[in-house]
Amino acid sequence: MSDGSGESRALVLFSGGQDSATCLAWALDRFAHVETLGFEYGQRHRIELDGRGRLRAGLVRIVPAWGRRLGADHTLALDALGQVSDTALTREAEIGYQASGLPNTFVPGRNIVFLTLAAALAYRRGLRHIVGGMCETDYSGYPDCRDDTIKALQVALNLGMDRRFVLHTPLMWLDKAQTWHLAQELGGRPLVDLVVEESHTCYLGVRGLRHPWGYGCGTCPACLLRASGYARFAAESVESDTGTVP
Template structure:
């Protein structure tokens, strides 16, 4: 537990690999950690169904984590889904757009997520907001950039007269290092939990069980997760989680 653990944190928990790793990261640092999920009509909303099992699994891994894990919250953002004509909110083929961004980009999503999270944190007396935004493996999403997050932190602090701190522990690491981070935080049991219980597939398919987890295996999210897994285990067989 580091000296940053002075007050509580709110973690944006989608039910995917990145947010689950971020929740473990927060539980390792802060004395009280609550979670928040958003239902915006996402095509892969099966990820939301994974959240209770992930919270239970993380609590079971470490008694200290169990003591720190607080309430779970869920917010419906139907308006975001209604406004968004994307491959994450419509049953359409995943492809690149003419502007170079993938059509999985939901405009304003992370800006809204963090704004609503700050409003909830304000009410709950939580100072730290933790999200899985990443500029290394981010498909070009502009609302995942470090500059965007820093600018939003300034705006939230000014607009709410608070001193929130926005944490993005995955910002400068790739998927292989995200797997390594999970291993450092919770050993093989946490890696197994991420493999077996999280959901990342954009198509919302639990599908077959691959070495890296469930999913269609062909969408950009599955390909990125699988490539990260290969980089993780390529360091040696000792890096792969043992069965059991």
């Protein structure tokens, strides 16, 4: 139960993708008690939710001490978000760009809703820290992934709930290659392998072929970003092992 302050208790937004899996490992490495929260909002890549249990179990196998820290898993249905959205992530549509310049994979309000509901759950569960995989380095211009958005939302949530939540975004300034490196730092090669095998990033929800970086269609923006990041991570790892200076 809560220690009253929730100082060492965290809630991780955990979709089952590469970024959220890395964030969960990051949180387990830092906090005494960590719970997870996933959302089902009619996303085309709902398959990512299916891997959440395997990822949680895999993390405990890799670092047994994390098993003593890993708490309850929660899933919330957000059908309304899919109903009000007209995006390539919530309907069958070709991925492209809107007239505004934003990709049509942008789901308006998604991260704002996610973090607001996460804070409401954290309030009830006595959790102070909320961890999300938002990133401003390798992103598609989503305005709700920006550091300024997260900081403003933290202020609003703390005022509106009269609590002192801390929103953590450990990947905010990391590119995809650095995210792979972070996973390796946290759990070694076994964690990298777990993320490759069990996490899902493909926007189309296609498991498809097993690539060096994992499963997916291999051609959507999410797959291309993950693949290019993994390729650079692999090359940098080889250089480090051999002592080669780039």
